[in-house]
Amino acid sequence: MLCLRHKRINIHLSNTMVQVKVPPKPIDSNIGYLELKNDDIYCSKAFLSHVGKLTKDKKISLDFFINNLVHKDDSNQFRNNYFSYIKNNLPFRQSMLILCKKGKYEEFVCTTNQNNIHLNNATTKFLFFNKRKFKTNKRVKKHKFYYKEAAEMTSTGSWYVDFIKRKSYWDQQTRRILEYPEDYKPSLRKASSYYPKKDYELAKKLFYRCSTNGESFNTEIKMLTKNNREFWVRAKGKPVFNDQKKIIGIRGIFQDIDATKAKELNLQRTSDIIASQNKRLFNFAYIVSHNLRSHTSNLSLVMELINATKSKEEKLELIDSIKDITSSLNDTIEHLNEVVTIQTITNKSKSPVQFSESLRHVKTSIGQIIAKSRATIISDFTKVDTINYIPAYLESILLNLITNSIKYKHPERDPIIKIVSYLEDNKTVLEVTDNGIGIDLEKFGDKLFGMYKTFHYNKDAVGIGLFITKNQIEALNGQINAFSEVEKFTTFKITF
Amino acid sequence: MKNKLIELACIIDDDDIYINLIRRIIETKKLCENLIVFKNGKQSLDYFESLLQNSNEDKVPDIILIDLNMPIMDGWEFIEQFTKIKNRFNKLITLYIVSSSINPVDIDRAKSLNTIKDYLVKPIVINQLETIFDISA
Numbered sequence: 092m093l094c095l096r097h098k099r100i101n102i103h104l105s106n107t108m109v110q111v112k113v114p115p116k117p118i119d120s121n122i123g124y125l126e127l128k129n130d131d132i133y134c135s136k137a138f139l140s141h142v143g144k145l146t147k148d149k150k151i152s153l154d155f156f157i158n159n160l161v162h163k164d165d166s167n168q169f170r171n172n173y174f175s176y177i178k179n180n181l182p183f184r185q186s187m188l189i190l191c192k193k194g195k196y197e198e199f200v201c202t203t204n205q206n207n208i209h210l211n212n213a214t215t216k217f218l219f220f221n222k223r224k225f226k227t228n229k230r231v232k233k234h235k236f237y238y239k240e241a242a243e244m245t246s247t248g249s250w251y252v253d254f255i256k257r258k259s260y261w262d263q264q265t266r267r268i269l270e271y272p273e274d275y276k277p278s279l280r281k282a283s284s285y286y287p288k289k290d291y292e293l294a295k296k297l298f299y300r301c302s303t304n305g306e307s308f309n310t311e312i313k314m315l316t317k318n319n320r321e322f323w324v325r326a327k328g329k330p331v332f333n334d335q336k337k338i339i340g341i342r343g344i345f346q347d348i349d350a351t352k353a354k355e356l357n358l359q360r361t362s363d364i365i366a367s368q369n370k371r372l373f374n375f376a377y378i379v380s381h382n383l384r385s386h387t388s389n390l391s392l393v394m395e396l397i398n399a400t401k402s403k404e405e406k407l408e409l410i411d412s413i414k415d416i417t418s419s420l421n422d423t424i425e426h427l428n429e430v431v432t433i434q435t436i437t438n439k440s441k442s443p444v445q446f447s448e449s450l451r452h453v454k455t456s457i458g459q460i461i462a463k464s465r466a467t468i469i470s471d472f473t474k475v476d477t478i479n480y481i482p483a484y485l486e487s488i489l490l491n492l493i494t495n496s497i498k499y500k501h502p503e504r505d506p507i508i509k510i511v512s513y514l515e516d517n518k519t520v521l522e523v524t525d526n527g528i529g530i531d532l533e534k535f536g537d538k539l540f541g542m543y544k545t546f547h548y549n550k551d552a553v554g555i556g557l558f559i560t561k562n563q564i565e566a567l568n569g570q571i572n573a574f575s576e577v578e579k580f581t582t583f584k585i586t587f
Numbered sequence: 588m589k590n591k592l593i594e595l596a597c598i599i600d601d602d603d604i605y606i607n608l609i610r611r612i613i614e615t616k617k618l619c620e621n622l623i624v625f626k627n628g629k630q631s632l633d634y635f636e637s638l639l640q641n642s643n644e645d646k647v648p649d650i651i652l653i654d655l656n657m658p659i660m661d662g663w664e665f666i667e668q669f670t671k672i673k674n675r676f677n678k679l680i681t682l683y684i685v686s687s688s689i690n691p692v693d694i695d696r697a698k699s700l701n702t703i704k705d706y707l708v709k710p711i712v713i714n715q716l717e718t719i720f721d722i723s724a
Contacts (some may be wrong), residue, residue, distance in 0.1 A: 140700030273594075377690065381656065384687040385602060390610045395713055400615065415604050538661075 102359065125156075125218040127177070132156055138220060143192040162188035162196055167200070175214065176203055188218050189220070197222065239264075246347035251331075253340045254302065261475075270316035270348045287313050287321055297328065301341050305330040309350065314345070323352035328528045365556060369567060379427060386420040426555050433562045440481050441567075446512050446521070447473040450483045453493060464497045466506040476511040486564045489523075491556040496525035501578070515586070524582040529575045539573055591607055593619035593720055597648035599631045599665065600616070600685070601657045604692075609652075618720040623648065627657040628665030638705055639675055647678050650720065652707075655686040662686065663696070670702045683719060685700060 096278045124140060132143075134149045143161060153173070165187035175181040182205035188196040199220040204210045205211050210217065242248065248265025252258075258259025259277040266275055269285065270407065277285075286294050290313045297308040307329040314324045328343030397409045450470055454461065461468070478485070500506040530539065542562040564571045564585055575581040600606055606624055613622055623710060625631035631651075638646055655662035660719040673680060684697050687709040697706040707715060 214590070380686055381690075384604070384689070385709065388687050389602070389604050389608065391710040394711075395710075396608060396611060399612075399713055412604060412607065419604070 101491065112215075123220045125220070127216045127218065140187065141191050141197070141222070147344050160190050162190070164188070173218075174202075176218075196456075198284075217325055223402065227571050236304075248346075249342070249344045250277070251340060251342045255339050264344055268316075268345060269314065269316050270320070275317075282402070282471040285314055287315055290314070294326070297326075298341065299330065301328055301330050302338055303330075305338055307344075312347065322347065322349040344382060356536075364568060367568075371562065371565065375427075375430060379431075382423045382427070383420070385414055386423065389416045429559055430562055433559070433566045437532075441479050442482060443477050444469070444480050444482045444485050445477050446485075446510075447476065449482065450489055453489045456488065457494060460494065460497060464500060464506055466493075466500070466508060468493065468510065470506045472510075472512045475514055478512075478519050480567065480587065484567065488521075488560050488563060492523040493559045495556055496523065496527055496577050496581070499525075499527045499530075501526060501528050519587045521585045521587070522582055523585075527581055529577040529579050529581050530574060531577050532575050540571070563584070592606075592617070593649045595619065595621045595623065595629065595646065595648040596654075596720070597651045598622065598624045599626075599651065599657070599662070600654040601626050602654070609699060609716070613720075614714055616713065616717060618716060619650075620659060624630075628660030628662060628668075632665055632668050634661065635669065635672060644677060647676050648680060649678070651680060651682045652685045653682065655684060655688055666700065666702055670700075672704065683707055684708060689710075 104297070111132065123141055124135045125138065125557065126135070127131040131150045132153060134151060136149075139149065142171065149450065157170060161169050165185070169185060169187060172181075172183040172185055174568070176183060177482070183201075183202040184206065185201045186199055187199060189199050193199045199222055202219045204213055204217055207217075207219065230521075242262070242264040246264070246268055248268050249540055250265050251260040253260070254458075257279075259279055260274075261269075261271075263273060263279045265277075266273060271277075283291050285291075285449050293310070293312055297310060300306045301308055307327070311327070311328045312324055312326050313321050314326075315321055325346040325348045326343065328341050330338045331340040331342050333339045390413065393409055393413055397406050400406055400409065448469070454468065460466075496508045505524060507526045510521070512519060512521050514520070538555050559569050564587075567587070570586040571585075572584045593621075596613065599608060610622060610624075613619060618621060623634075625634065631653075648673050653662045662670075666682070669682070670678060682702055683705050684703055685707045686693065689708055694706050697703050707719075
């Protein structure tokens, strides 16, 4: 349809053109122009010097011009403008991309006769092409400036992965936040070096989903700089489609959020500490009320009995029992005191402690108990030998766990206690394993570390050791867990 | 108008001093004829299970006073196990919790269980004991 119309108009055009013999011509200086004659378009020298020599003469067809020289994004608008110009003499001004030498598109402003005062009376229609070099540059510069400012101030770099060319592109800001030199060429093959191991798996998953299902992503992820520094990044990415709706790449940004993330994590940690302290305080309040109450209620019962008894002898006997009550009240208060001391410690008293040194102290202090029970203690601190901790606590923890193992040894075998240290998720772990009678964790798991909880018919089971141990560990943000099989073993795992 | 005396009462508690005091009250006030004492839930549960096997009816207590916080088997676990077997006795056994816990969680939990007649908070007073033993008879 368009083609037919265009031919008809050109015929009409050629008719008018024949009558005009000597049309005034524009000056062919740094601006190029097209002279529209008959079916053809004649290019000026300046125009040809931009786009390169196209044909033997200066003649090209409209179709050739639109299909081969005008960028496809501009061609429709140009075609409309062109016909309005030819048919109705409507002037236009259009900025458009034209294919120039070396296959590069350059931006031109296309104008008509009406934009040139001395050609107002010309019968031949011309199209003028003015390079936008100066203006565009200024605009691009301005854009580039804003873009750069925004990128730098928000520490946001952008990137593109081109699936067709199998290439990755980073802008300068991406290189900067990842500490790579300005001429560094990224590649998907090297992607594993941009992320810590765990995060690389996440990144791979996100990229895979984006490239196969077209799922955009927006996530917080840890990345590695060239200098192997881990830092937090917000990574956003979205698929890039071609005309056939096929995904041909992924475009996105990396934003350095390390400082904010550090604050957030810090806040989270503080809030965790507060929550756990709060929990311990509640627990403590409950213990205090419960454990003290049992003594005071005994006291009031004694008083009531004394009042109810008439015999003097019995009264004296009852007064005697007050002694027992006060002495157990005293024990309880001492235990509670121990717990209170744990709650009030500060980080200041932490210092590097060697596991082996700590264990040596414990072995010396309970040497007799160890010898009497014929216990063997095997230790291996080769993986982690030192820890920053409160020395007295580490000793107390080791002491409690070792005496626990000896207390609950298996009647048919001598106790063997294995103590090892190692790293797990960047945290120091201490494990104490025995070959004792074990404990039914399904039954007692939630009470194992409770105060005055004992689970065995053992004379010296007081039920305070593990409670104190747990409190000491948690007061320093650690964790203690138990694993056991009845009649076989018990393992206490402490994550510092 | 005193009822017939309770024949056998049972106390399950790990606090020696408390047991001695209660024993003294029961003896001076003559609240029951016999008293058996267990130091934790497991001991008493073993006792009740052996009673079922030997069908020794006259050793089944009329009343149980049980503490909650005890080693090895606490009051709650005993109550749970005891509920399963209590109907196999030909006798109504009244169960009271006597605990120093004033935790509302414990009190509500006790109220929700049919097996438990009442929840008494230590210190228990002599009058209270007299009333309980009176009703149970």
